[in-house]
Amino acid sequence: MERNNNIPIRNIYYMLSYAYQTLNLSEYKQIGTEKFENVKELYAKILSIGIPVLIRGGLNKDYINVEETSNVIKGKIDINSTIKKNALVNKRVTVVYDEFSENILLNQIIKATLVYISRSNKINQKVRRLFYGLLPYFTEVSDVELGLKLWKNVRYNRQNIRYQFIVDVCRYLYEQLLFDESSTSQMLKEVQDEQRLSSLYEKFIYAFFKRETKYNVSHPQIRWIVDDELTDALPIMQTDLVLQKDKKTLIVDAKFYSENMVARFVGGAAKQKSGNLYQIFTYINNWKKEQDETVAGMLLYAKTTALNQPNHIYHIKGNQILVVSLDLQQDFGGIKESLLAYANQFFA
Known part of the structure; x- marks a missing residue:
């Protein structure tokens, strides 16, 4: 199985900086010039800066039932x-x-992460001491057992949105440490790592086009075009990214997989993943087109190390579908050029 998880730490940093605008604040600028041995060091460094920033701004409070x-x-x-x-x-x-x-879930997650990291031998002693030194600021916050289920209950609003980046990075670091310490097989760990990077990849792609282009950028749900108004049990069609300009619409589905093409047998010809093609084709056909609007779809894969990579343009029943692969191991300037060029294939 060919994988795509050998992404340079520097590029993960850049992906984070797009996905989370917070990382562009002056407090984080020093991170951009540092070198990290692994992604755990990057996440720990972000938290070592971000949590004190939260503390200086005052820990959020909310009404709790006592x-x-x-x-x-x-x-x-x-x-x-x-x-x-x-x-x-x-x-x-x-x-x-x-x-x-202050005894709210967001603060409980941060405190529990600080406790977990300060006890982990996977993090260097200097960082552990720094995190341990932050715990006195959370004396009014209850101790909770750190677990992935905590994040499922998190809800953001205007009052607590400043927490999102830090709480997400707490999860990234916790998951990384958790799986490093587990006895899970290496292959399963790689799959789990891909799942985490997949979420970041989707956020990055959306934020990149939002910041770097003048397209109208959105990620709406697409309603099914049904004949009898019955939509019960139909799956939700949630787009990753929609770009629009001058009556042209490009629906983009970001895909971060271990394999972006498949072969029926070893040595066989590599083919597109049919499920992904069906998905983007369905999105196009259910898009509510305006008069004279041109709609196309794009499958934007993260490139793997396999020899055959998707780089195709199809025209199916009058619909254009672009299938491309983005090399995340190249210099970030190349990543930027590639993304702009992919969109330009349709809008030019």
């Missing part, structure tokens, strides 16, 4: 809980009230 047994009445009295706890014997009642507190 239940306690007290002889002072505040909030609402929970009669059922008071009876169950037999609190009245001691002239106490169970009260429930809202408290404006």
